[in-house]
Amino acid sequence: MIHSFEVRGTGIFMPPRVLTNQEIESMVDTSDQWIVERTGISERRIASAETSTSDLIAPAVRNACEDAGLALEEVDTLLVATSTPDTMFPSTACWVQERLGIRGPAALDVAAGCTGWLYALELAGALISSGRARNVVVAAGEVMSKVVDWTDRRTCVLFGDGAAAAVVSATDREDAGVLASNWGADGTLAQILYQPAGGTQRPASAETIAEKAHVVHMDGGAVFRQAVRAMSTSAKQALESASLTPTDVDLMIPHQANIRIIEATRSRVGVPLERTFNTVSRYGNVSAATIPIALHEAKTAGKLNPGDRVLLTSFGTGLTWASTVLRW
Numbered sequence: 001m002i003h004s005f006e007v008r009g010t011g012i013f014m015p016p017r018v019l020t021n022q023e024i025e026s027m028v029d030t031s032d033q034w035i036v037e038r039t040g041i042s043e044r045r046i047a048s049a050e051t052s053t054s055d056l057i058a059p060a061v062r063n064a065c066e067d068a069g070l071a072l073e074e075v076d077t078l079l080v081a082t083s084t085p086d087t088m089f090p091s092t093a094c095w096v097q098e099r100l101g102i103r104g105p106a107a108l109d110v111a112a113g114c115t116g117w118l119y120a121l122e123l124a125g126a127l128i129s130s131g132r133a134r135n136v137v138v139a140a141g142e143v144m145s146k147v148v149d150w151t152d153r154r155t156c157v158l159f160g161d162g163a164a165a166a167v168v169s170a171t172d173r174e175d176a177g178v179l180a181s182n183w184g185a186d187g188t189l190a191q192i193l194y195q196p197a198g199g200t201q202r203p204a205s206a207e208t209i210a211e212k213a214h215v216v217h218m219d220g221g222a223v224f225r226q227a228v229r230a231m232s233t234s235a236k237q238a239l240e241s242a243s244l245t246p247t248d249v250d251l252m253i254p255h256q257a258n259i260r261i262i263e264a265t266r267s268r269v270g271v272p273l274e275r276t277f278n279t280v281s282r283y284g285n286v287s288a289a290t291i292p293i294a295l296h297e298a299k300t301a302g303k304l305n306p307g308d309r310v311l312l313t314s315f316g317t318g319l320t321w322a323s324t325v326l327r328w
């Protein structure tokens with residue numbers, strides 16, 4: 001028997017410290033005007049030096065479970081999407097368990113960059129559909145501020161920190177769940193966006209630190225082009241598989257990297273502008289956490305009603321991409 005599933009609850013946790021473009025003006029040679037015009041970002045949240053990714057995710061998971069009316073003990077699988085793990089091992093998901101005092105349920109990380117949360121949602125759906133799980137927490141969190149070079153104006157203005165989680169549960173509702181989805185990757189493009197050192201290719205050494213090889217390295221133009229191509233192709237395919245037209249979409253939530261990427265993708269897919277939800281101006285690019293943060297904020301703002309068709313689409317390091325059409 002195939003079990004359907006629904007997003008039963010959502011929660012976020014954002015560090016309180018706001019870093020504005022004006023403050024960044026005093027750190028690197030940039031301007032509020034350049035950042036707003038080229039990216040749409042006005043401010044972002046920054047975690048304190050003592051905060052790790054699991055410190056942000058744990059309260060987001062608590063909030064999502066509370067929203068879902070689910071006790072932490074009822075969670076049977078914990079998936080965590082992140083590019084900024086607490087440690088090389090164990091997984092950040094296990095650190096989240098440690099923070100929450102949870103023992104027992106399977107816990108694992110999904111490493112797919114900014115696409116990580118949609119990849120994890122795809123896995124949650126498969127686990128529930130097959131009867132392997134009933135209540136999956138699909139979480140994402142990033143402390144991007146610890147992996148950017150704060151002297152590099154091409155990257156430091158783009159990213160922010162934060163976390164979000166959703167409780168995805170089996171349901172008897174026949175009209176809920178995923179109407180269509182797809183995911184993919186092109187590993188030949190791995191080097192257009194990556195953190196070169198700290199793993200087994202280049203373990204940390206005095207040299208890698210001197211070379212600044214532990215921070216985001218990115219070919220911005222190439223990422224921009226690939227992002228628009230990957231997200232628009234994948235989103236169109238998902239709509240087609242769900243037998244929907246762009247105007248059937250009640251809300252589109254694209255990955256929040258850059259307002260120009262969002263706008264180019266939206267117009268290629270054909271979803272009306274007023275049906276796109278954005279958080280990029282306030283939070284910047286929170287990598288894997290951007291989509292669940294936006295989903296939670298859209299819900300809180302009353303923009304999601306039962307039965308709505310929601311189009312989620314993302315791209316990220318890898319290169320990875322994925323799109324999901326949800327019936328809310």
Ligand code: UT7
Pocket residue numbers: 029030031034035038039114153154155157218220221223224227257258261285287315316317
């Ligand atoms: O989740 C995925 C993460 N990554 C992305 O999504 C990034 C995708 N790429 C982008 O969003 C854009 O390519 C950027 C925002 C990174 C750059 O925007 P752009 O319009 O592609 O600018 P550009 O790289 O072509 O640079 C134009 C100029 C350059 O100066 P010159 O060489 O023309 O003199 C840059 O040095 O703008 C300069 N520049 C800046 N100026 C002021 C680059 N960054 C800044 C800055 N402030 N922060």
